[in-house]
Amino acid sequence: MKMTQDTVFAFEQTLENKTKKDILAEKIIEMIVTGLLRDNDVLPSERELSQLFGVSRETVRGALRLVAAYDLISVSHGSKTRINAGEVQLARFHDSYAQMNSLGVNQYNVDTVFESRSLIEAGIARKAAKRIDEAGLEQLHKMLDAQAEMFDNPVxxxxxxxNFHKLIAEYAGNELLLKYSEELYSYGLNIRRSVMLESGAISRSYQEHVLIVDALAKGDEDAAEQAILRHLNSVDRTTREKMTD
Known part of the structure; x- marks a missing residue:
């Protein structure tokens, strides 16, 4: 199953008639509204966003224009793109734009969400272990190489x-599993951002990612399932700890 830049958003496009630009804009908006991206954060460059999301720089520029129309980012030629997520901007956005469906997952309690995520991503890992090809493994290894340089950059x-979790879900070959996994990923992103600020948190997640990729590379369904579940247990534990701080 070969994933290319032209098919990276293929599953979303089969569910709704949206362009890649629209889909990417919604993803950025979701990350702002959930608190993953915060006021005055600097977004990665167009080139970096293009690599992260596997789309063209033209698509990135178009998506950023859509987000900027809601005054949620500041884009100026020659300067870094920054997040505008102060109270005024967020209030204006909520007044003018309906909440995205994926944000509804935050209405559920942490037990329900992580149980659902574990069940779905365990199945995804097993299917991906059977279906992933050399191109997919190469993409995952490139992500790992990049993540190894991000220990001091939580954003x-x-x-x-x-995108690491999304790519694995794409190789499961089931658009509904992909959709559900992405919705569940959005749970408590503001809390996850706080977790990522703690010493060693990014390094720990990176090492867990390495084990997941190793299992997928071997085509070992059982090992892939166990690796993803260990990772999700870690995410669950650190999220709960931060919620009780």
Whole structure:
């Protein structure tokens, strides 16, 4: 199963008639509204976003224009793109734009969400272990190489982490599993951002990613399932710890 730049958003496009630009804009908006991206954060460059999401720089520029129309980012030629997520901007956005469906997952308690995520991603890992090809493994290894340089950059790491899980779900070959896994990923992103700021948190997640990729590379369904479940247990534990701080 070969994944190319032209097919990276193929599953979403089969569910709704949206362009890649629209889909990417919604993903960025979701990350702002959930608190993964925060006021005054610097977004990765167009080139970096293009690599992270596997789309063209033209698609990135178009998506950023859509987000900028809601005044949620500041884009200026020759300057870094920054997040505008102060109270005024967020209130204006909520007044003018309906909440995205995926944000509804935050209405459920942590037990329900992580049980669902474990069941779905365990199945995804097993299917991906059977279906992933050399191109997919190469993409995952490139992500790992990039993540190894992100230990001091939680924003970039979380964006890469989201795409890491998404790519694995794409190789499961089931668009509904992909959709559900992405919705569940959005749970408590503001809390996950806080977790990623703690010493050693990114390094720990990176090492867990390495074990997942190793299992997928071997085509070992059982090992892939166990690796993803260990990772999700770690995410669950650190999320709960931060929620009780």
């Amino acid at each position: 970039h790491f979380q964006l890469s982490d989201k």
